[in-house]
Amino acid sequence: KAGVTQTPRYLIKTRGQQVTLSCSPISGHRSVSWYQQTPGQGLQFLFEYFSETQRNKGNFPGRFSGRQFSNSRSEMNVSTLELGDSALYLCASSRGGQETQYFGPGTRLLVL
């Protein structure tokens, strides 16, 4: 069974631009969670989607948004990029209950 995939793997943007990241969960998984990982803050939870609905949300500004499609694939969008948004963005999928989350390889975003 294929693992969680994320595209693109690397991205360079400039301040003020917006970016969309994509995550394809493991087949059969309906929950997708997004995380931001930085050297200073570690792993921080952004939001979780389940059956196309945002089920849980972390403490990030409204510039960070997401959505989930009927095939459980998810996208995350960051608008008006700031230098501090440079990070590794990880998504993780699970079946949706109290189950283990499996991570993708991440998208490394650099904002210049």
Add this chain to the structure above:
Amino acid sequence: GESVGLHLPTLSVQEGDNSIINCAYSNSASDYFIWYKQESGKGPQFIIDIRSNMDKRQGQRVTVLLNKTVKHLSLQIAATQPGDSAVYFCAEFLFSGGYQKVTFGTGTKLQVIP
């Protein structure tokens, strides 16, 4: 993904020795815990999990111990190998009303000395 934190605690272990990595979690109501391994340039990889109604769980070369009294989790790796070198961090999950809250530890860097 190269490191969880700039100033991660580092554990250096001789190849073949056992490693013990510790994690203090924050919420006594947390239901579920996972240990992840993150190698440079990769996403976190599931190692082992444990539910709050257990105090020990064993996998292949790994054992997780849960002490709810002091909110402490440990990961024991037997016969540590060079391929075990990575950052290890714990995650605690709280499930409530259909929602889950997850909190990650800052991580420990394990260096295996050949």
